[in-house]
Amino acid sequence: xxxxxxxxxxxxxxxxxxxxxxxxxxxxxxxxxxxxxxxxxxxxxxxxxxxxxxxxxxxxxxxxxxxxxxxxxxxxxxxxxxxxxxxxxxxxxxxxxxxxxxxxxxxxxxxxxxx
Amino acid sequence: xxxxxxxxxxxxxxxxxxxxxxxxxxxxxxxxxxxxxxxxxxxxxxxxxxxxxxxxxxxxxxxxxxxxxxxxxxxxxxxxxxxxxxxxxxxxxxxxxxxxxxxxxx
Numbered sequence: 536x537x538x539x540x541x542x543x544x545x546x547x548x549x550x551x552x553x554x555x556x557x558x559x560x561x562x563x564x565x566x567x568x569x570x571x572x573x574x575x576x577x578x579x580x581x582x583x584x585x586x587x588x589x590x591x592x593x594x595x596x597x598x599x600x601x602x603x604x605x606x607x608x609x610x611x612x613x614x615x616x617x618x619x620x621x622x623x624x625x626x627x628x629x630x631x632x633x634x635x636x637x638x639x640x641x642x643x644x645x646x647x648x649x650x
Numbered sequence: 651x652x653x654x655x656x657x658x659x660x661x662x663x664x665x666x667x668x669x670x671x672x673x674x675x676x677x678x679x680x681x682x683x684x685x686x687x688x689x690x691x692x693x694x695x696x697x698x699x700x701x702x703x704x705x706x707x708x709x710x711x712x713x714x715x716x717x718x719x720x721x722x723x724x725x726x727x728x729x730x731x732x733x734x735x736x737x738x739x740x741x742x743x744x745x746x747x748x749x750x751x752x753x754x755x756x
Contacts, residue, residue, distance in 0.1 A: 539693075570746070572691075572746075575748065576748075577737070577745070577746040577747045577748050577749065578694070578737075578746035579745075579746075580745075594745075623691055625693050625694070627693075627694075633682070633684065633739075633741050634681075634682070634741045636682045636699060636701065636741070637699075638696040638699070639686075639694075639696060640696070641693030641694045641695070642693050643692065643693050644691060644692065644693055646691075
């Protein structure tokens with residue numbers, strides 16, 4: 536089954552404790568991205584990757600890092616989480632970037648709480 | 651980059667067509683219009699996209715005006731499972747706003 540998986544699905548952590556949210560897709564997609572969703576603000580893009588070893592900032596990249604060492608994986612790293620990073624996070628992938636006119640597949644989401 | 655304007659909420663009777671409007675008056679000539687929906691806090695689900703022509707798939711129809719400044723998503727026979735937040739997005743910014751909360755009423 537074609538899918539995007541994220542782990543963990545739920546995470547409660549404390550300020551300053553480094554964490555990684557994994558994202559993996561099995562569709563051989565070139566393009567992957569991370570979004571966060573907050574009440575009243577919709578989904579905002581954090582980082583995106585056009586291909587292996589190619590990443591770029593989205594609209595709200597501060598406090599986050601990403602890496603793309605393999606095509607299928609695109610982990611989101613919070614080096615020193617803070618309470619304002621409490622949010623619902625989504626990973627997405629597509630064969631080409633949205634500008635090319637194709638469907639993005641979204642993962643199930645990771646609900647992160649930073650105390 | 652173009653952004654979109656959608657009504658905050660809409661209701662639709664079960665079995666009737668749901669028509670969800672979207673304004674994108676600053677869209678540029680080569681930007682696509684996408685529609686996604688999100689049920690509760692699940693990952694957004696792709697519905698349909700188009701550039702200039704009207705499009706139809708098994709889920710919905712997309713009507714884009716000739717000047718491309720607005721579009722309408724049509725769910726031909728709404729069911730209770732279509733209750734969701736619907737997002738209209740134009741490509742270059744791919745910005746998900748707050749969308750339209752559609753409630754299908756029995």
